Amino acid sequence: MTTQDLLEKIGLKPLSKFEHRDVDGVFVSDMLSDVMASAKSGNLWLTIQTHKSIVPAANLVDVSAIVITSGKEVPQETVDLASKYNIAILSSELPTFELVGKLYGLGLGTK
């Protein structure tokens, strides 16, 4: 499963410029410290946090993409920073719980 597949199958909206890559597992957290401690390389990171600090956090642990759920608006500076680092920021109108259900249905579980 790649980030390209997720855009097509779930209708996630790409916000930043990035190269598609494989997705390996899902990590759900709204705390950067939790992500830094426990997220794995290749994970899809689901969060409602939109501050630009999510970008270096995502970069540090090498997640495949950040998915902002619940239709939260992402500031342009966050999107611009993510584009600069080739980090995918995707958006979903779905609440985190529902999106997790869809991802689980596609066979994406914890790594």
Next chain:
Amino acid sequence: MSECQHQWEMTNVQFGFVVFEKCFHCNDLRTYFSAEDVPILGDKYREGDHFWSRVENAQSFRFDLQCTECNYLEKFDDLMGLLHCTGCLPDCEVEILRKKYEAQRTWILVAFGFLPQAKTEPIPSHKLDILTDYFNQRRDTSRSRIKIVPFNLIEDLSLCKGDFIHDVGMLSLEPPKGRKPLF
């Protein structure tokens, strides 16, 4: 000297807060880790000539790194956090390094020790090397790498507008959009 090619994992993880206090008399900044449930923001007290006030509580964590091959343990209780350079000072050594390594897809992060003691006792470079190794072992380094540098490379801390990778304002009803300058 150890022959082990260390393979690092995080251990002794403890979540808590990094507390930032400022003296409104001399503008000194000090920081420390607190495992209190919710450190009180705005708490003011006098200590000698200093009049300290808590200006920020950032949710964070501390940890050690242990080699899974030889069990060697490196403690990191002197690590306050990692800062992402925002390029606010063009002549700052961190910004110069950031631009230099960007072409190699190596991303620079700045390791801070707790203030003020870290100004005279910086985190040793071998520990920053271990931290760099750890984060590179956690990623696909064919795509990009991480390099962790010491904060004494920052030209002028009082002018630094870098962003710490930690959580602030987590008790607000909405995710926080902005952050206070800390230095």
